[in-house]
Amino acid sequence: MRRLASALALGALAALAACAGVEVDPNETPLCGPVASLPPLPDAGACDGQALDAYASQLSDRAVTRMSGALVRVAFDDAARVGSLCVAASNPRVAWDARRHVAAQRDALAQLAPGPACLAGRRLDLNRYQAALAEIDYAGFLCSGQGRDFEGCMEQHGDWIQRDRPGWTRPFLFVAPELADAPDLDASDTVDRCWRTENHQFDPQAACIVAAGWEMIAPPPRQVGRSK
DSSP: OHHHHHHHHHHHHHHHHHHSOSSSOGGGSOBOOOGGGSOOOOOTTSSOHHHHHHHHHHHHHHHSOTTOOOEEEEEEOTTSOEEEEEEEOSSHHHHHHHHHHHHHTHHHHHTSOOOOGGGTTOEEEESHHHHHHHHHHHHHHHHGGGGGGHHHHHHHHOOEEEEOOTTOSSOEEEEOOSSTTOOOOOHHHHHHHHTTTTTTOHHHHHHHHHHTTOEEEOOOOOOTTSOO
């Protein structure tokens, strides 16, 4: 979690800087500021879903490395062209690697054709599922020294909910919406209220969690030849 990682970030980044190569400067890609300081996401229903997904896939192919655990936020200018990018990740090493990759791809990203008109003056968040999963894993790493209080540490700092769905090999994630005015959510309270919904079945549980204000992120499809 970002809150858990903040005390470690500066020292870790300084150590990484000493080891980084000189051919690409990760500092050319900034860390993301608060969501309130960024352009908003496209309005719900403003974009053609297929066109937006296709364009986001093009961006991801260039801006996100395979297996990256970093969130990459892309801001667009008034012509829906890529304007600026920033990176968010709790783990300083993951953030550093992602910033270096984005810096190396800066020219290629700037040359992309404009996206759908609904992106003008807006932003897209890439790699959300993997970034959220990596954030949970990093929180587990930071809480691992808590001994018997591990669960308490995770509950205290967690702002996510995981639920397995029959037929899927990876969990569905429920996170706070990436909005400037996102509601103040309590994962423990939501789980307590939604856990027993209709005999623990996934669909009614998910509906209950979403109704409480959480956003559901489904596992993205795996590459051809791999299970879902």
